[in-house]
Each structure stands twice: as C-alpha cells, then as structure tokens.
Amino acid sequence: MRSLFELKPYILKYKKLIFLGILSILVSEAFYVVIPILIGRAVDNLKLGITGEKLLWFASLVIGSTLLSGIASFFTRQTIIVASRKIEYDLRNDFYRHVQSLHYLYFRNKRVGDIMAYATNDIPSVRNFLGPGIMYSIETVIEFIVILAIMFSMNFKLTLLTLMPLPLISYLVYRVGKILHEKYEDIQEHFGTITTVAQENIAGIRVVKSYVREDYEVEKFRKLNFDYMMKNIKLIKVQSLTYPLMILITGISIIIVVWYGGYQVIKGAMTLGQITSFLIYLGYLIWPMIAFGWIVNLTQRASASMDRLLEVLKVEPQIRDTSETDFSIKEIKGEVKFKNVWFKYPDSESYVLKGIDFEIKQGQTVGIVGYTGSGKTTLVNLIPRLFDPDKGEVLIDGINVKKIPLKVLRESIGYVQQEVFLFSDSVKNNITFGVDSVSDEEVFEVAKIAHIYDEVLEFPNGFDTVVGERGITLSGGQRQRVGLARALIKKPKILILDDSFSSVDAYTEEMILKNLKEFRKGRTTIIISHRITAVKDADLIIVLDDGKIVERGTHDELLELGGIYADLYLKQILEEELEKM
Amino acid sequence: MHDFRDDEILGKAYDSRLMKRLLKYVKPYWKQVLISILLVLILAVLNPLRPYITKFAIDDYILKSDYSGLTKLTLLLLGILFLQGGLQYLLSYITEWIGQKTIFDLRMEIFNHLQRLALRFFDKNPTGRLVTRVTNDVESLNEMYSSGIVLVFGDIFTILGILYFMFKLSFELSLVTLSVLPLLFYATFLFRKKAREAYREVRTLIARINAFLQERFSGISVVQVFHREEKEFEKFDRINAKYRDANIKSIFYYAVFYPAVELISALGIGLIIWYGGGEVIKGTVTIGVLISFLQYTEMFFRPVRDLSEKYNIFQTAMASAERIFKLLDTKIFIKQPENPVKLEKLCGEIEFENVWFAYKHDGEMISDDDWILKNVSFKINAGEKVAIVGATGSGKSTIINLICKFYTVQKGRILIDGIDIKNIDEKELRKHIAVVLQDVLLFSGDIFTNITLGNENIKIEKVIESARLIGADQFIERLPNGYFEVVQERGANLSVGEKQLISFVRALVYDPKILVLDEATSSVDVETERVIQNAIGKLLENRTAIVIAHRLSTIQNVDKIIVLHKGEVREIGTHDELLALKGIYYRLYQLQYKERKSKLVNVSGTAK
Ligand SMILES: Nc1ncnc2c1ncn2[C@@H]1O[C@H](COP(=O)(O)OP(=O)(O)OP(=O)(O)O)[C@@H](O)[C@H]1O
Ligand SMILES: Nc1ncnc2c1ncn2[C@@H]1O[C@H](COP(=O)(O)OP(=O)(O)OP(=O)(O)O)[C@@H](O)[C@H]1O
Ligand SMILES: [Mg+2]
Numbered sequence A: 001m002r003s004l005f006e007l008k009p010y011i012l013k014y015k016k017l018i019f020l021g022i023l024s025i026l027v028s029e030a031f032y033v034v035i036p037i038l039i040g041r042a043v044d045n046l047k048l049g050i051t052g053e054k055l056l057w058f059a060s061l062v063i064g065s066t067l068l069s070g071i072a073s074f075f076t077r078q079t080i081i082v083a084s085r086k087i088e089y090d091l092r093n094d095f096y097r098h099v100q101s102l103h104y105l106y107f108r109n110k111r112v113g114d115i116m117a118y119a120t121n122d123i124p125s126v127r128n129f130l131g132p133g134i135m136y137s138i139e140t141v142i143e144f145i146v147i148l149a150i151m152f153s154m155n156f157k158l159t160l161l162t163l164m165p166l167p168l169i170s171y172l173v174y175r176v177g178k179i180l181h182e183k184y185e186d187i188q189e190h191f192g193t194i195t196t197v198a199q200e201n202i203a204g205i206r207v208v209k210s211y212v213r214e215d216y217e218v219e220k221f222r223k224l225n226f227d228y229m230m231k232n233i234k235l236i237k238v239q240s241l242t243y244p245l246m247i248l249i250t251g252i253s254i255i256i257v258v259w260y261g262g263y264q265v266i267k268g269a270m271t272l273g274q275i276t277s278f279l280i281y282l283g284y285l286i287w288p289m290i291a292f293g294w295i296v297n298l299t300q301r302a303s304a305s306m307d308r309l310l311e312v313l314k315v316e317p318q319i320r321d322t323s324e325t326d327f328s329i330k331e332i333k334g335e336v337k338f339k340n341v342w343f344k345y346p347d348s349e350s351y352v353l354k355g356i357d358f359e360i361k362q363g364q365t366v367g368i369v370g371y372t373g374s375g376k377t378t379l380v381n382l383i384p385r386l387f388d389p390d391k392g393e394v395l396i397d398g399i400n401v402k403k404i405p406l407k408v409l410r411e412s413i414g415y416v417q418q419e420v421f422l423f424s425d426s427v428k429n430n431i432t433f434g435v436d437s438v439s440d441e442e443v444f445e446v447a448k449i450a451h452i453y454d455e456v457l458e459f460p461n462g463f464d465t466v467v468g469e470r471g472i473t474l475s476g477g478q479r480q481r482v483g484l485a486r487a488l489i490k491k492p493k494i495l496i497l498d499d500s501f502s503s504v505d506a507y508t509e510e511m512i513l514k515n516l517k518e519f520r521k522g523r524t525t526i527i528i529s530h531r532i533t534a535v536k537d538a539d540l541i542i543v544l545d546d547g548k549i550v551e552r553g554t555h556d557e558l559l560e561l562g563g564i565y566a567d568l569y570l571k572q573i574l575e576e577e578l579e580k581m
Numbered sequence B: 001m002h003d004f005r006d007d008e009i010l011g012k013a014y015d016s017r018l019m020k021r022l023l024k025y026v027k028p029y030w031k032q033v034l035i036s037i038l039l040v041l042i043l044a045v046l047n048p049l050r051p052y053i054t055k056f057a058i059d060d061y062i063l064k065s066d067y068s069g070l071t072k073l074t075l076l077l078l079g080i081l082f083l084q085g086g087l088q089y090l091l092s093y094i095t096e097w098i099g100q101k102t103i104f105d106l107r108m109e110i111f112n113h114l115q116r117l118a119l120r121f122f123d124k125n126p127t128g129r130l131v132t133r134v135t136n137d138v139e140s141l142n143e144m145y146s147s148g149i150v151l152v153f154g155d156i157f158t159i160l161g162i163l164y165f166m167f168k169l170s171f172e173l174s175l176v177t178l179s180v181l182p183l184l185f186y187a188t189f190l191f192r193k194k195a196r197e198a199y200r201e202v203r204t205l206i207a208r209i210n211a212f213l214q215e216r217f218s219g220i221s222v223v224q225v226f227h228r229e230e231k232e233f234e235k236f237d238r239i240n241a242k243y244r245d246a247n248i249k250s251i252f253y254y255a256v257f258y259p260a261v262e263l264i265s266a267l268g269i270g271l272i273i274w275y276g277g278g279e280v281i282k283g284t285v286t287i288g289v290l291i292s293f294l295q296y297t298e299m300f301f302r303p304v305r306d307l308s309e310k311y312n313i314f315q316t317a318m319a320s321a322e323r324i325f326k327l328l329d330t331k332i333f334i335k336q337p338e339n340p341v342k343l344e345k346l347c348g349e350i351e352f353e354n355v356w357f358a359y360k361h362d363g364e365m366i367s368d369d370d371w372i373l374k375n376v377s378f379k380i381n382a383g384e385k386v387a388i389v390g391a392t393g394s395g396k397s398t399i400i401n402l403i404c405k406f407y408t409v410q411k412g413r414i415l416i417d418g419i420d421i422k423n424i425d426e427k428e429l430r431k432h433i434a435v436v437l438q439d440v441l442l443f444s445g446d447i448f449t450n451i452t453l454g455n456e457n458i459k460i461e462k463v464i465e466s467a468r469l470i471g472a473d474q475f476i477e478r479l480p481n482g483y484f485e486v487v488q489e490r491g492a493n494l495s496v497g498e499k500q501l502i503s504f505v506r507a508l509v510y511d512p513k514i515l516v517l518d519e520a521t522s523s524v525d526v527e528t529e530r531v532i533q534n535a536i537g538k539l540l541e542n543r544t545a546i547v548i549a550h551r552l553s554t555i556q557n558v559d560k561i562i563v564l565h566k567g568e569v570r571e572i573g574t575h576d577e578l579l580a581l582k583g584i585y586y587r588l589y590q591l592q593y594k595e596r597k598s599k600l601v602n603v604s605g606t607a608k
C-alpha cells in the first residue's frame, strides 16, 4: 500500500483540479442526502392530510435537489476523472522515457512482454485507483457518515439495529478480499506466462512449422490454458460469494427496519415517513457498501501494480550523463583507445573481455577477427556505451567515454549491429531513423553506398515499401544493407561494422567495401568479420581469443607472425586451393 | 499491412450475429445454461417480492397495529432473503463456470487456428497483435460472460418482475411512473451514440501506443545506439497525448449521462409523490403501495445506471469478438491436398519444374516486377549435395520456403520423389526436411530444449553427439550449466555465431532425409566452419542436402551448384564446370579469392 504514496508528486501537480473535484463531491452529496428526508416528510404529510399543491412542492424539491446534485457530480467527473487521465498520461510518459534510458542489458533479462504488461495493465490499474477509486472513496465515506448521522438523529436505536450487520460486512470484505487478492495475483502471473508462451510461439512460428512442432506447442498451450481455467474456477468459487453476501446483509438491515421500525410505529414512537426515509437511506447505503468492497479491491490491485512499476522506475539508468560529464565537448574526432578493459556480463562469473588494450588513430581502420563467442561484439558495444567496462577505460580522443555527453558520443558513432533490427516502417524511414530532416538525395546516396539502391527501386513501392515486423519481408542481405545505410546517413566520425557482410554475396561485399573506401576517409572505422577479405586492408588487425587480444598488427605483419590469423587465412586459401586440385 | 484497422474494429455493443456465434461456444454446456436460466427466472420473481411484501407489512400490519402478524411476515421476508442469497450464489458460480469453460475452448481454437495459418499471414500481421487475440481479446469476452450476460439477463427479468408487481399493485400509478421511460430511452440512446465514437478513438489510440511500445522495446538497442531517445519520446508523447484527450472527451459523456439518469429517476419519484400522493388523499391508493413504489423506482433505475459501466464491457467484448472471429475466418492456409500421398520412405529427390513465384495472395494481381522466381527448373537427385549461390535478394531463401511448402507456387510444379508437393500434406512433407533458417530463432528455455524443441524422442546423448560433430560442444560445455544453460528471449545471452551453431544442431538431431542449410554458418568463425566442413561427409550421409552460402568455401564439396540471378537459374553444374563456363559463378569466385594466390606463396612459407 505504501507504494501508492509515491504517486504524491503526480497528484500534487493537479491539486487544484482535484481540490475542485472534492469540493463538488461535497456539494453533490449535500443535495443528494436531503432527498430521502424530503420524501419522508411528504409521506408523513400525507397522513396529516395535505393539499395537492403542497405535494407538487415536495415533488419539485426532490427533482430540484437531484438536479443540483447532478450538476455538481458532473463537475466532479470533469475534474477528478480528468485529472486521473492526465496523471495517467504523465505516468506513461515517464515510464516510457525511463525505460528507454535503461541499461541495454536490462532488456535482456526482462522479456519484452513483461515490460509491455507494465504499460498495458499496471498503468491503467493505477489510473483506475486515482480516478474512480478516489472519487468513489470520498463519495462513499461522505455518504456513509452523513447518512449515518441523519439516521442516528432520526432514531438512535433503530439505526444501531440496522447497523448490526456492518462489522460483519467489514470482516467479510476483508477476508474475502484477501483471498481474492492472493488468487488474483496468482492468476495475473499465470496470464503473463500464457502471454509469453503465445508470443514466443508466434514469433517463432517458422521454426515451429519447419520442425512440425505444432502439436507439441498446442499441447503445451493446452496445459497452461487448462491450469489457468482451473485457477479461475477456484477464484470464482470465492468471488461469487461477494454479491449474495451484500444482498443478504443489506436485506437483513431492511427487514430489521420493517420489523423493528414497524413495531416503533405501532408503539407511536416513529412515523411512517421516517421508516420510508430509512428504507430509502438503506437503499442509498447499498451502493457505498458494494463500492467499498470494490474500492478495497481496486486499491489492492493498484498498489500491486505500483509495486511493479516502481520496481522498474527505481532502476537507475546506469548509462547516462553524470556530474563528471564534460558538456563542453561538442564533437569528437574519432581516436579510440582501450586501456586494460575488463568486462563481464552481470550474473555471469567469467570475464568476457580480459585486459583489452589497443589504440586506433583518428581516421584509421581496424579489423577485429576471432572465434565465435570470443567477445568481438561485446568489445565494440563498449564504444557507444551500451555498457561500461568493469575495469579499465575506453577513451575517445583521449577522454574517457563516460565524460563525453551521451548525445555527442552516440551521434558521432555509426554502429551497424550484428543482428539488424528494422522497424515495421518504410525502407526510407528506416534509413533516416537516426537523423532529422534529410533530403531524399542523401537517402539515395547512402543507399547507393550500401549497394541497396537498385534493389529497393525494384520493390513494389520503392523506398516507401513498408517492411514487415523486424524487416521480415526483406532478404537477409537486404536487411543488413538497409541497416548499413541507416548508420552511414549519420556521417559518423566512428563507423562500426559488426559482421555486416555475413549475409551478402562476395560481389556485393566487394562493391560495398569499394564504396566505403571513399566514405571511410577521415572516419575511424572498426570492422568485425570472419572473412579475411573484409579486414585485410585495415591499418590494424586485432585477433581476439577468449576475450584477450592474442595478436595485433597489419595483415602482412600477422602473416609474418604465423599465428592464429595466418592460420585462419591459410585455411581460407587452402580450401580454395584444395578445391582446385 | 501497416495499419491498425483491426484494432479499430468496433462492433455494436450488442450484435446479434456475433452473439449467436458466441452462444455456439456455450452449447456443450447446455445443461448448466438451463439451470442458470431457471435460476434467473426464480430470482426475477424473488427480487421484487420484498417491496411487495413490505406493502402488506405497512398496510395490513403496521397501520393496523398487528404486531404478531408483522413478526410472521418478517420471518417470511428473512426466508425469502436467504433463498435469494443462496440462489444468487449458485447463479454467479454456474455462469462464471460456463464462461471459463467457453473461454478455454475459444482460446484453444484460436491458438490451434494460428498454428495452421500459412506464413503469408504472419508476414503481414505483427506478433503483438496476434498475441492480443489469444490473450486480452479472449479475456474481455470472459469479462462479458462473467459480469455481463448474466447480470444483464438477470436485470431484464428483474425489470419484468418489477413491472409485474407494480402493475399488480396499481395499474394507474405504474403508468404514471413509467411515463418517464421514453426520456430514459432517449438519454441512453444519445449516450450510446456519443460514447461509441469516443470509444472508437480511444481503442485506436491504445492499439497504437501498444504497437509503438512493443517495437521500441524490442529494438531498444537501435534507439540507444542512434541516440533517438528524445525523438522517440516526442513521437510517443504525441500519441499518448491524443489518447489522453480522447479519454477526456469520453469522460464528458459519462459526466452528463450519470446525473441525467438520476434526474430522470427523480422525475419518476416526483410523479409518485405528486400523483400517488394525490391518490392516497383520494383513498384510491394506500400508503404502503406508495412506499413500495418508491422502492421499485430505485430498483428499476439501478440496472440502467449500471448500464454505462456494462456498456463498456459489452462494447469491448463485442469488438474483441469481432476481431477474434475475423481471425478465425481468415483461411489463409496452404491448400490441403484432397488425397494426400503418404511419404513412407522418402528418397529425397527434389525437382523444380518451371516454377514461377511471387509473394502474393492467391487472387492478387501479379505484375512483372513482382515475380521473385522466374521459370526456375532444376533437379536434385536423391542423396545429392547441392549448393545454391547468387547475389543477395536473388531468391535463394525463397526456394527453400517453397520446398518446405511455406508458400505455394503460382506456376509450375515442385516434385519430391516425383510427387507434386501439392499432393503431400505440408506437415508430412516437413517431417522429412530439416532447415537451418537464415534468421536464427531461439526460444527462452534452455539450450537442450532449444535443440530438441520439446521432442522427447531425442535424447541428450544424441544432442551431445551432434553438437560434437559440428564443434558446438566446446562453447556449450564451457557454460556453467552446459546443455541446460538458460537461454534468454531470442537467445539474447549468446553470441550470434553461438546461436547459429545451436540451430544447426537442432536440424541434425531431427535426422532428416533432406537437410537444408540457409546461410547456416555465415556468422561462425573459420575454425569452426572447418570442423563442420570436415564432418560434412558424415553429416550429409544418406541425405539430400541443399546448402546456401555466400562464403564459397562452405560449398566446396557439393555435387552440383545452382547459380541464381534475379530469380532465374543461370548456371547449373559442378564447381569445375562452372569455372570453365566463366560466367557469374566464375566472377564471384574470382572476387572472393583474388589476390590470395599471390599471397599464398609467401604465406605457406611462414605459417606453422
Ligand atoms: N515474406 C516476404 N514477403 C515479400 N517479399 C519477400 C519476402 N521474403 C523475401 N521477399 C523478397 O523476395 C526477394 C528474394 O528474397 P530471398 O530471401 O529469397 O533472397 P535471398 O536470395 O535469400 O537473399 P539473401 O542472400 O540476402 O538472403 C527479395 O527481394 C525480398 O525482398
Ligand atoms: N547478455 C549476455 N549475458 C551473458 N553472456 C553473454 C551475453 N551476451 C553474450 N554473452 C557471452 O559472451 C561471449 C562473447 O559474446 P560476443 O557476442 O561478444 O561474441 P562474438 O565474438 O561477437 O561472437 P560471434 O562471432 O558469434 O558474433 C559469448 O560466449 C556469449 O555467450
Ligand atoms: Mg558477435
């Protein structure tokens, strides 16, 4: 429950609106609670004998106060509920802004589906608490107190009698609520699992179909779905109690009024009109009682949701500008230096990078080769600060990257990741993703460098062709080259290509490399590749093995050295030679 | 392809066509339904009974000072009340039970249906949207089943019950009280119209928000690497603000509707006081009648007031139902053969006969540009190892898609062992083919399950053996939990090469007759590739194999090479034949290996 207090700053932002809302609740309630008194008076007057005119007066009074109460209640909604929507908006914005600033590895430990659930289920549930929740709880409390006060003043003993079931209500609401809450949380979690399983199944439908695993998947899903149903059925066994209990309890109160009240009338201690008012008031009380259970439920859900949201919101974005950041740095030249860099993934014991040390002069090209899993991708991820090293420093222009404003750093780097992620948008918008307002010519130009221009023109809608989710409707090589163009259009000071030619043929690779030669001038370039062709012209080649640099030098130097690099090279050539024989 | 129209679907709050279809799902539980209908009917009589009896309590006992009679009547009331409570519990339980069962069936049907749909469908439909059909859409139907239908039917019958008792008590006063009904209907009508419009906007926008979030979170590293956080936030803010405003707009209608209903109800009460009171004075109506009328109006208007709450539930449910049924009615299947041929013993011969193909629906217009494969013909004998090479985008992966019957050809035939694959059941066919797809796809779970995909016939020994064959065992065994190391969503905690190796092992353990490797080792280092090359003889033993690779070194030992260029087969032959041809293959080959020859001499001297 405490987590809900964290909403304070959000609520305070709209305190005027909310204050007005509370005020209108008061007004609305004031007019609302007098109605039963008016009706009761009318009934009593009937017995005394009354004129039609007087009756009309009573009737108009009832209608009039309902009208006034209604107008106030209109304002309540226009203030409190509106405020809740505004807070929801703020909260969702903050949530998105925060999450996208979080450490890249955070996303690897959380499933996207889970984070989505925060935005789609938890934020609305907090909103429900803030809007209807707050409105109804204030309304309920006021109604409860005022109506009780009136009832007590009318007949103390009768009121006490009718309220007898009240503690029972509170107790039941509490007990049932608690059971429901536990079961409900459990069910929510199960629902999350169902969502993830469905999500993975559909995202991986190609694999499922290829290996004819449909039946297995269906069976897996059936089990989950069945458990979900059973849990729900257990829940409804309890949940179904709530409504009948309310009927029972309020019903008993009404019967008490009829019976004991009737007795009082017979004795002459009460009037029939008072009983009428009592009956109507009890009718009024039914709603607050039901609402009360509902509010308790709502609040519990909201606090559980808020807990989950806070869990995310409280995660500090580790990669960000700090007090150490030197904002006077407006651009970088592109000299890159690793100084004894060590890195390990969180939750893992062994270091992936072990004492990496190398330097790239501005404008130079460096090739990185190495075995699968030797840490190449991890190494380059440190440059745009997707994560920071555990030990050692990464320097650009001799300055620790942590001191360079993120904006300057990342905008100066063009990084083509090993697995290219495209958005389900047009080819053009995908290419221009990293830049603001560029001309079509510039798009075409980089597309030509990436050697994708002609192919895109052949697409049904050319550069406006929309690619499927993650770029699914493009061929592997096309996706890679769109990714390349996207990085090139930034005209970066540092260009990083992580195995960016793995899905293109030799000819295309050659063409791209040729085009890049021009483009690379004055830019520091890092090329990771398994194919020696892509790196052999580099000014420096680094060979990684199990997180350590085992060899470094130019192509010729490394061949001279006769180590891993020469071995790899030899193998690639030998293959060819063998083949020729 | 890229719209949210589906999510904009907005049925009526009550659509009899949809309702009929929804009711079909309830059919298997007709016994329970019968019981609940019975309960509803009984309750419809019991609910309005109390005010009716109250009238007698007042007129016959209280006003006549008959205390013992009053007590007897009170006991009767109590009895009715407990009966009411008990039956109400039963009713809620049974109906929710029916709801759960129905929902279970429906969810299974959707999931089953999704498994059967063709890839063409998945190309165009974002995962997130489909997941919603299985999860949230079904759930909102559940809400309707549980809190909607019963209560609404209950309400309707209760209202009928109330009307019965009201008319029984006083025909005239009933007519007068009910004269406010047209007003109520009109208000409700107006509200529904307005709320619907607002609701449509809200739904569209929330779908947009979800799609946006889903994509940005999946591609977060792109957002970060390109430092687009601010820009993306601005985009998000715009949708979010629209969503807020749409909601605020709809609040207005609710803010008017609730008090309006109250006011109309007050009019009814006013009429009772004024007209009914007059009748009491005249002596035609008793005070007891008047008081029970006051109670009845309260009972009468409560369901109407709840309507706006339920209205939302119904609206959401109907929209969900509409979307679900639209999905279930989507029959984009690979056509089932009428007399499917059983593939008992497959030899593994594959033949393409003048195949033309475009990524288009059956009925869609195909222009000349659309053809991805043009008149492709080739034959792969059983047991042969064949390579397909060609520029990127030339249609290599497409050929694989066709062999697996993921898509169907527009013209021409594909034959497996001489049988047109049109006549082979798609699953039957795929059982004999294992493909290492170009896009590696791992699931969250462990490495072992990712390799076996839950097939219990594949034992760990087999997995280890296959991994060893291609040299994947090294990195797997180095992991703390070896083959049972946890794999994160999409294999995020593995390097790309490692993921490729795992999906390679996956294909091997399935022991297929036809093995297809689509760029299976493109991100694997040369050393490992070497290991694979050395084992390839054993790997491909007794199998037909198709290898797609840009690295020509990978395909050195194949029997035949097919050169694809812009969707056409341009060259077919052995490595030597193609080199001699001095065509496309020759040029590709030259490109990849030029310069090396000159270097080779001095390298072989120095390398150890
Ligand atoms: N699902 C799809 N829907 C529409 N078009 C597609 C789809 N998949 C591929 N294409 C288009 O078909 C053409 C051939 O693609 P294919 O994937 O077969 O190429 P590829 O030869 O495998 O290329 P790569 O070497 O880059 O993998 C491309 O132009 C691509 O854009
Ligand atoms: N998020 C992660 N959590 C834990 N371990 C990881 C994570 N990402 C990568 N690794 C491990 O770190 C090692 C280095 O991975 P990296 O991706 O840097 O390799 P790589 O050299 O780029 O390989 P490849 O040539 O296959 O792309 C691998 O063994 C991998 O399993
Ligand atoms: Mg890598």
Ligand SMILES: [Mg+2]
Pocket: A475, A476, A477, B396, B397, B398, B438, B518
């Ligand atoms: Mg391909």
